[in-house]
Amino acid sequence: MFKYLKEIVKYTGIIFFIILLVMPTMTGLNPAGQRALAVFVLVLSFWVSHVLPLSVTSLLGIALLPLLNVMTIEYTFSLFGSKAIFFILGALILASGLYQTGLGSRLAFNIISFSGKSPLKLLYGILFTAAFLSLIMPEHAVAALLFPIVLEIAVSLDLKRLESNYGKLLFLTMAWGTVIGGITTYLGGARNLLAVGLLEKHYRISIGFFEWIKYSWPIPFLLLIVFAVIIARFAKIDIEDTSRSLEKLQAESEAKGSFSKAEKKLVLILGSVVFSWLFLSNLINIAVTALLGGVLVVALRVVDWQEVESYVNWGVILMYGGAVVVASSLVETGVTDWMAARFFSQLELAPFLFIILLAIFTSILTEGVSNVASVAVILPLAFSAAEAYNLNPVILTLSVALSGGLAFLLPMGTPPNAIAFSSGYYQIKDALKWGLVLKVIGWLIYILVARFYWPLIGLEVFI
Amino acid sequence: MKKYMLVLFSYGGLKKINEHLEKNIKPNDKLLLRALLVKEAPKLFEHLISDVGFLGEKVVSDVENSVVDIYQENAKDYLDEIAEMAAARGFKLDKKLIEEQNLENIKKEIKESDLDGIFINFSHNEFVSNQVKEDELKKWLKKIKLPQDIFYDGEKKND
Known part of the structure; x- marks a missing residue:
C-alpha cells in the first residue's frame, strides 16, 4: 500500500510542478514566486516519496532554482553557507569522536549498569541513558550505539523475538528515549538548528544554545516522566529478574578498563565546547565553536580523519x-507573503488553535517523512501564518521543530525507530499502540508548555 | 509416513510454529527444516544510509552486523530446539541452514522431495526479510499446487 501511495505522491508532485510552470501567474504572486512554488512542490513530493535519496533531491532543488530564474546562481549557492550547516558539520565530527573512541558506549554501560536486578529499573536505565546521550550527540548515533548493548541484554535474558513483552519494551524504550531526548538541544537533532537557521534568515532573530534548552526542556522532561509512569503502571513486564544481563553489562564495563588517552582528550574538548556554547556564545558563535571542536578532535588525534569519514x-x-x-526561496520570492494573504488571513481560526494544529500536523507528517524534510516544508508555511496573524515567529519555530522531532510510530519516521525495529523484537502494531498514546500525551504537554510555560519566560504568542 | 518441509525466513513467533508442528507432525513422519541464514540486511542499510538516516557507513555496518549476528544465532538455536522436539516426539528430522541466494536449490528440493505439505514462516519486517523472494516463492508454490501453511512471524495467513 505504501508503495502505491509513494507513486501517487511522486506523480502528483511532477504534475503540479509542470502545471505551475506553464500556467499563467496566479494573482498576487510574481512569476519567480510561482516557479519557486513549483520547485517546492516537486522537492516536497520527492522527499515524501523517496524517489531519490533525500540529499540528491536537495541538490535537485538547488539546481532548479537558478535554472528557472527564481534566484541568481550566486545568491542560491550562498544560501547554502548558513551557520546551521557549519554547526551541524562540527557537531557531527564531535559525535564521531564519542562513537569511535568508545566514550559513548562507556557512558551507556556505566549508566545502565546502575539499574540493578530489577527489570523495571533496567528499562529506566535504558530510557534515561538514551535520553541523556541524545543531549550531547545525534539521536540516531545514540540509537546505533545502544542497539548492540540492548540486543545483548535481550539475548542474555533469553527473550524470544515477538513473544517476549519485555523484549518489545527494551527496544521501544531505547528508540523513544533517544527521540524524546533528541528534541532538547541542538546536538540531539540537527533539525532544531535548521529551524533556527531559517528563523534567523527570515526574521534576523537568533536562538542561542542555552536559550533553546530553556524553551525546550519541559517537553522532554515531562514526556520522560509520563513514559516512565506508563511503563511502571501499564506495561506488562513478563520477566522477574535481570541479574544475568546485569552481570554481562558489568563484565563488559570492566573489560573497557580505565579511560584511554583519546577519551580523556575528548572529555576535555567536549567540556570546553559545551562551556563555550552555554556561556560564551555572545563572544564566539556556536557554529564557530562547533567547528573548532571538530578541528581539535582531529588535531589532537582523538580520532583520525578516515575514522571521521567512516562515521x-x-x-x-x-x-x-x-x-x-x-525553504528560503519561498520567502525571498514572496510566496510566503502571498500564502499569508491568500490563505491564512482567510482562515477563521483562533491564533493559538492555529499554532496547536500546526504542531499536531507537523508531528503527524514527521511519522512518514524525514523530520528534517518535515521542518523544511512546514516552517516556511508557518512563517506565512506568522505574518497573517502577527504571531511570534519564535513560537512557530519551536512548535514546528519540537513537534517535528517526536516520531514514535513508524520505522520510516526516524532512524532510532528503524534501528529498534530491525531487531525483530516487535511489530509495527506494538509501536503504534504505545506510540500513539505517547504522541497524544506529547501534544497535551506541548499545549500546556505553549500556553503556560513559554509566556511565563517571556515568550508571547503575539508580537 | 508423511513428509513435510518447514522453511524459516523469520525467527519471530516460533512458539506458534512449534505448536503447528506438534499438531501436524506425527511420530515417524519426516520434517525437512530449512532455516535461512541472513548474511546482510540490505533494506535496513539503504534506509539508514540515504532514506532517513544519514548514518555513516561504519555506524550502519555496526548496526547491520548486530542484526545479522543475532539472526544467525537465532537460526542455530532453533535448529537445536527442533532437534530436541524431534527426539521427544519421534519424528525424523533433516535440518539445514540455507543462504538466500540458494532459493533455486530450495525449489529444486521441494520438487524432488515428494512432500505432503510445506510450512513457511515469512516476516513483515522488511528490514530483515527480502520481499522479492517472498513473492517469487509464493507464486511458484501456487503453481505447483503443494498444500501449504504460510505464516508471518508465527501468525498463520494462508491466501
Missing part, C-alpha cells in the same frame, strides 16, 4: 543545505 554521512550536509535553500 559521518556527508549527505546530511547536502540535505540540510538544500532544505535551507528551497
Whole structure:
C-alpha cells in the first residue's frame, strides 16, 4: 500500500510542478514566486516519496532554482553557507569522536549498569541513558550505539523475538528515549538548528544554545516522566529478574578498563565546547565553536580523519543545505507573503488553535517523512501564518521543530525507530499502540508548555 | 509416513510454529527444516544510509552486523530446539541452514522431495526479510499446487 501511495505522491508532485510552470501567474504572486512554488512542490513530493535519496533531491532543488530564474546562481549557492550547516558539520565530527573512541558506549554501560536486578529499573536505565546521550550527540548515533548493548541484554535474558513483552519494551524504550531526548538541544537533532537557521534568515532573530534548552526542556522532561509512569503502571513486564544481563553489562564495563588517552582528550574538548556554547556564545558563535571542536578532535588525534569519514554521512550536509535553500526561496520570492494573504488571513481560526494544529500536523507528517524534510516544508508555511496573524515567529519555530522531532510510530519516521525495529523484537502494531498514546500525551504537554510555560519566560504568542 | 518441509525466513513467533508442528507432525513422519541464514540486511542499510538516516557507513555496518549476528544465532538455536522436539516426539528430522541466494536449490528440493505439505514462516519486517523472494516463492508454490501453511512471524495467513 505504501508503495502505491509513494507513486501517487511522486506523480502528483511532477504534475503540479509542470502545471505551475506553464500556467499563467496566479494573482498576487510574481512569476519567480510561482516557479519557486513549483520547485517546492516537486522537492516536497520527492522527499515524501523517496524517489531519490533525500540529499540528491536537495541538490535537485538547488539546481532548479537558478535554472528557472527564481534566484541568481550566486545568491542560491550562498544560501547554502548558513551557520546551521557549519554547526551541524562540527557537531557531527564531535559525535564521531564519542562513537569511535568508545566514550559513548562507556557512558551507556556505566549508566545502565546502575539499574540493578530489577527489570523495571533496567528499562529506566535504558530510557534515561538514551535520553541523556541524545543531549550531547545525534539521536540516531545514540540509537546505533545502544542497539548492540540492548540486543545483548535481550539475548542474555533469553527473550524470544515477538513473544517476549519485555523484549518489545527494551527496544521501544531505547528508540523513544533517544527521540524524546533528541528534541532538547541542538546536538540531539540537527533539525532544531535548521529551524533556527531559517528563523534567523527570515526574521534576523537568533536562538542561542542555552536559550533553546530553556524553551525546550519541559517537553522532554515531562514526556520522560509520563513514559516512565506508563511503563511502571501499564506495561506488562513478563520477566522477574535481570541479574544475568546485569552481570554481562558489568563484565563488559570492566573489560573497557580505565579511560584511554583519546577519551580523556575528548572529555576535555567536549567540556570546553559545551562551556563555550552555554556561556560564551555572545563572544564566539556556536557554529564557530562547533567547528573548532571538530578541528581539535582531529588535531589532537582523538580520532583520525578516515575514522571521521567512516562515521559521518556527508549527505546530511547536502540535505540540510538544500532544505535551507528551497525553504528560503519561498520567502525571498514572496510566496510566503502571498500564502499569508491568500490563505491564512482567510482562515477563521483562533491564533493559538492555529499554532496547536500546526504542531499536531507537523508531528503527524514527521511519522512518514524525514523530520528534517518535515521542518523544511512546514516552517516556511508557518512563517506565512506568522505574518497573517502577527504571531511570534519564535513560537512557530519551536512548535514546528519540537513537534517535528517526536516520531514514535513508524520505522520510516526516524532512524532510532528503524534501528529498534530491525531487531525483530516487535511489530509495527506494538509501536503504534504505545506510540500513539505517547504522541497524544506529547501534544497535551506541548499545549500546556505553549500556553503556560513559554509566556511565563517571556515568550508571547503575539508580537 | 508423511513428509513435510518447514522453511524459516523469520525467527519471530516460533512458539506458534512449534505448536503447528506438534499438531501436524506425527511420530515417524519426516520434517525437512530449512532455516535461512541472513548474511546482510540490505533494506535496513539503504534506509539508514540515504532514506532517513544519514548514518555513516561504519555506524550502519555496526548496526547491520548486530542484526545479522543475532539472526544467525537465532537460526542455530532453533535448529537445536527442533532437534530436541524431534527426539521427544519421534519424528525424523533433516535440518539445514540455507543462504538466500540458494532459493533455486530450495525449489529444486521441494520438487524432488515428494512432500505432503510445506510450512513457511515469512516476516513483515522488511528490514530483515527480502520481499522479492517472498513473492517469487509464493507464486511458484501456487503453481505447483503443494498444500501449504504460510505464516508471518508465527501468525498463520494462508491466501
